[in-house]
Amino acid sequence: MSDPKNAIPVELQDLVAIACEGELSDQDTEQLEALLLDSPVARQYYLLYLHLHGELHWHEAMAGDLPDPTGSSGQGPRMPIPTPAITRPKPDRMSRLRLFGFCICALVVVGLLTLAYQAMPARKDIPAPPPPTPTALARMTGAILPRWKAGANPPVLGQEIPLDRRLVLERGVIEITHPQSTQVLIEGPAAFCYRPGGQIELEKGRLTVLGDEPADFTVNAGDATIVPTGGAIGIFADGKEIELHGLGGKAQIRRVLRQDDSLVEKETDLAGQGGWKWSSGSETDPQAIASDQGRFARALPPRDPDHSVARLREAVTNNARLIHHYTFEGTSRLEKCQDKRGAVHLTEAVMVDGRGRGSINYTAPGFDLTTDALGPHREPQGGNENGVALQSEGRFRPPEAMTIELLLRYQIPEDAGDETVALAVATRDGDRDCGFYVAAVGKGHLSLLLDGSANWVETDTVLAHDHWYYVAFTFKKLEESTVVNAYLADLTVGERQLRQVLKDEEVPGVPATSRLGIGKGFDNTIAHAYPWSGELDEIALYDAVLDPKDLQAHLDLLQAGEP
Amino acid sequence: MEVGNVNDSDANLDQKAEAFARLLGRCQRKVFLYVLGLIHNAADAEEIQQETSVILWRKFDEYKPGTSFESWACRVAYFEVLKYREKAARQRRVFSVELVETLADEAEKLADEFDDRRDALEGCLTRLRDVDRALVLRRYQPGATTRKLAESLGRSVQGTRKSLHRIRMTLLECIQRKLAAEERQ
Numbered sequence: 001m002s003d004p005k006n007a008i009p010v011e012l013q014d015l016v017a018i019a020c021e022g023e024l025s026d027q028d029t030e031q032l033e034a035l036l037l038d039s040p041v042a043r044q045y046y047l048l049y050l051h052l053h054g055e056l057h058w059h060e061a062m063a064g065d066l067p068d069p070t071g072s073s074g075q076g077p078r079m080p081i082p083t084p085a086i087t088r089p090k091p092d093r094m095s096r097l098r099l100f101g102f103c104i105c106a107l108v109v110v111g112l113l114t115l116a117y118q119a120m121p122a123r124k125d126i127p128a129p130p131p132p133t134p135t136a137l138a139r140m141t142g143a144i145l146p147r148w149k150a151g152a153n154p155p156v157l158g159q160e161i162p163l164d165r166r167l168v169l170e171r172g173v174i175e176i177t178h179p180q181s182t183q184v185l186i187e188g189p190a191a192f193c194y195r196p197g198g199q200i201e202l203e204k205g206r207l208t209v210l211g212d213e214p215a216d217f218t219v220n221a222g223d224a225t226i227v228p229t230g231g232a233i234g235i236f237a238d239g240k241e242i243e244l245h246g247l248g249g250k251a252q253i254r255r256v257l258r259q260d261d262s263l264v265e266k267e268t269d270l271a272g273q274g275g276w277k278w279s280s281g282s283e284t285d286p287q288a289i290a291s292d293q294g295r296f297a298r299a300l301p302p303r304d305p306d307h308s309v310a311r312l313r314e315a316v317t318n319n320a321r322l323i324h325h326y327t328f329e330g331t332s333r334l335e336k337c338q339d340k341r342g343a344v345h346l347t348e349a350v351m352v353d354g355r356g357r358g359s360i361n362y363t364a365p366g367f368d369l370t371t372d373a374l375g376p377h378r379e380p381q382g383g384n385e386n387g388v389a390l391q392s393e394g395r396f397r398p399p400e401a402m403t404i405e406l407l408l409r410y411q412i413p414e415d416a417g418d419e420t421v422a423l424a425v426a427t428r429d430g431d432r433d434c435g436f437y438v439a440a441v442g443k444g445h446l447s448l449l450l451d452g453s454a455n456w457v458e459t460d461t462v463l464a465h466d467h468w469y470y471v472a473f474t475f476k477k478l479e480e481s482t483v484v485n486a487y488l489a490d491l492t493v494g495e496r497q498l499r500q501v502l503k504d505e506e507v508p509g510v511p512a513t514s515r516l517g518i519g520k521g522f523d524n525t526i527a528h529a530y531p532w533s534g535e536l537d538e539i540a541l542y543d544a545v546l547d548p549k550d551l552q553a554h555l556d557l558l559q560a561g562e563p
Numbered sequence: 564m565e566v567g568n569v570n571d572s573d574a575n576l577d578q579k580a581e582a583f584a585r586l587l588g589r590c591q592r593k594v595f596l597y598v599l600g601l602i603h604n605a606a607d608a609e610e611i612q613q614e615t616s617v618i619l620w621r622k623f624d625e626y627k628p629g630t631s632f633e634s635w636a637c638r639v640a641y642f643e644v645l646k647y648r649e650k651a652a653r654q655r656r657v658f659s660v661e662l663v664e665t666l667a668d669e670a671e672k673l674a675d676e677f678d679d680r681r682d683a684l685e686g687c688l689t690r691l692r693d694v695d696r697a698l699v700l701r702r703y704q705p706g707a708t709t710r711k712l713a714e715s716l717g718r719s720v721q722g723t724r725k726s727l728h729r730i731r732m733t734l735l736e737c738i739q740r741k742l743a744a745e746e747r748q
Contacts, residue, residue: 017728019603021709026656033662043669047600051677052731052738054596055684056703057605196585225629240675254629267629281675334745 008045011035016046020053137161138184138194138217142175142300145310145370146188161194169205171310171329173369175300182211182228185297187369189330206363207235208247208296222280227252233270234296238363245275245291247298253286295365309407309538310370311557316405316540317341319550323399324541326518328362328374336362336374337390346390346518352527353385360388364535367407367468367491367558373535376519380414384421387531389520396427398435398475398511399543405472405554407491410440410463411534418442423530425539426521428452433512436521437473440533446501448473450482451509452524459486459501466534467492470555473502474545477510487548489555498552583623586632587616596677597637600670601644601663611647615640641667679745680738687737695730702727
């Protein structure tokens with residue numbers, strides 16, 4: 001439904017609006033039916049309009065009045081509608097009658113439930129169905145830099161996890177301990193809800209279950225119920241797809257599939273180090289995938305909370321010269337692609353020869369558990385022109401003096417050779433006018449290029465496969481050239497001192513003004529090309545050449561991060 | 564969730580009631596919305612939802628643990644809608660079985676999107692003009708109707724209905740924009 005107002009005939013709009021009031025005449029009903037049978041677009045409009053009407057009705061008129069069979073809210077969070085100062089009208093006679101009728105209806109339901117209960121065989125002196133037995137609750141027993149969505153009334157360390165409340169952990173990691181000592185680690189960003197009886201509904205995010213015994217709970221993710229049956233497992237959900245990773249443990253996936261108009265239950269068992277992936281609601285069986293052991297936290301790392309990517313982020317945010325900031329944090333793609341400082345927001349860009357067989361990973365594991373990294377997709381073969389990454393919606397004009405700082409992890413492509421180019425941050429405005437500010441060339445030489453007709457300027461650093469690096473480049477524009485300094489530290493091996501890998505190097509060309517490629521660049525026809533291979537995080541652009549001491553201070557904030 | 568192999572012993576009857584209450588509580592809203600889409604009358608949809616709850620309890624032994632209770636509930640609700648339709652058709656014109664079936668199929672296809680739309684609606688409500696938000700909230704107060712709202716405001720029913728329709732369309736457009744923006748990313 002592209003534009004409801006323009007695409008939908010007024011006649012249909014009027015009839016659907018009247019239908020919401022329950023005031024359709026026979027003639028109206030006939031007319032509405034004809035319109036709906038005639039057009040799928042009309043039916044979609046009708047269903048979406050009725051859905052909106054129903055949501056508003058449910059939350060404002062009904063949810064509070066319904067008998068709650070669980071004894072708790074049971075409906076998820078009430079929609080946080082800002083409430084203007086309206087005096088709630090007292091119900092008039094009809095409303096009271098309706099309320100009375102509803103109560104009668106509710107009583108009938110309760111009565112029928114009781115009758116059904118009593119009608120069961122071999123029961124004597126059966127009481128009415130008891131209220132749910134309170135179950136010993138899980139407690140939040142640990143957390144690292146958790147940030148909860150505002151207004152969510154989050155759980156408190158050491159206390160029970162509230163039931164039936166949708167919780168949104170924007171970042172950080174929390175540890176939850178269940179009554180029978182099973183532990184659950186949830187990494188932000190994640191949205192989840194604990195239900196009575198030991199159920200977690202994982203809407204989005206990463207979750208690790210740890211326990212020697214079978215877990216005393218189940219995880220509902222999408223269309224499946226996942227039953228941990230001992231050991232460690234990892235679960236990932238993004239609202240559409242679900243992944244189950246064996247981390248040495250066992251689990252069972254239970255799904256209901258529709259087959260020939262009937263519902264069929266299917267069970268899939270996972271054990272050991274394998275993995276399964278499936279689309280929620282699809283009719284197909286889960287597909288076996290390689291288990292990604294490194295993707296799931298196995299324990300809360302005992303480390304100094306004053307040192308982390310989150311601390312670096314905080315320091316960067318407080319820097320007055322920061323002009324653009326891409327942290328890739330957030331609970332939606334839109335949020336993750338936001339420029340957290342400026343207005344040069346990002347959007348997906350598919351390479352000139354196609355996206356290949358993958359997609360961007362917006363929740364790639366970062367250097368530590370306080371962050372999510374961005375994983376552009378680079379196709380294993382022909383990767384220079386195949387893949388998908390991000391670029392800005394608007395043009396980026398590099399300032400006269402500039403610093404680009406980021407965390408990166410490079411994975412050497414399968415087809416890596418002399419022609420391999422993977423760009424982390426780039427612009428280009430023509431054959432010669434380019435700004436390949438942070439690049440891995442060949443087997444992973446950290447390089448840059450500001451003039452398409454010149455040679456690559458290579459540092460003496462070859463990025464080690466799968467290592468995390470802190471990297472910073474500074475640029476000072478001259479007439480037709482740019483003075484560049486570059487610094488880096490291999491975080492994975494625990495380097496604590498910033499290494500200068502380019503010192504006052506005068507590089508041909510000046511940074512080009514164009515859309516800003518993040519995890520990609522542009523070929524000489526300005527087509528999308530050269531996707532990054534690996535992960536990127538905490539990309540910060542400043543309108544000044546930062547002092548090496550400031551950069552070292554940023555690195556210091558990461559020092560205690562786990563190698 | 565161990566509700567499988569339920570027999571009627573004292574011990575697990577409690578468990579069964581608890582499991583049922585929990586599952587029902589989680590899908591009431593969706594069943595209501597599903598039914599409303601098929602019959603477009605909120606009061607009747609409430610009744611059908613209640614009747615569906617009774618039947619679900621009666622047939623709870625047929626429910627397979629670990630399967631989607633929501634899908635099962637909607638299936639039961641669908642048959643209740645057909646029964647309701649048959650009864651109502653004696654008094655007034657109602658949607659044909661053919662249309663109800665078509666709408667049910669298409670509602671099922673939109674089910675995933677409905678959750679996203681609900682999330683988007685939260686944000687869109689906050690973006691409404693204060694006066695519009697106040698009007699739509701009053702319309703959906705318990706027992707409220709457009710007719711009564713118009714009377715209390717001293718406006719015509721037609722005018723109030725048009726205002727509400729305009730606000731709903733604004734919300735639909737806002738929701739669509741939000742979803743499209745996310746899709747583009």
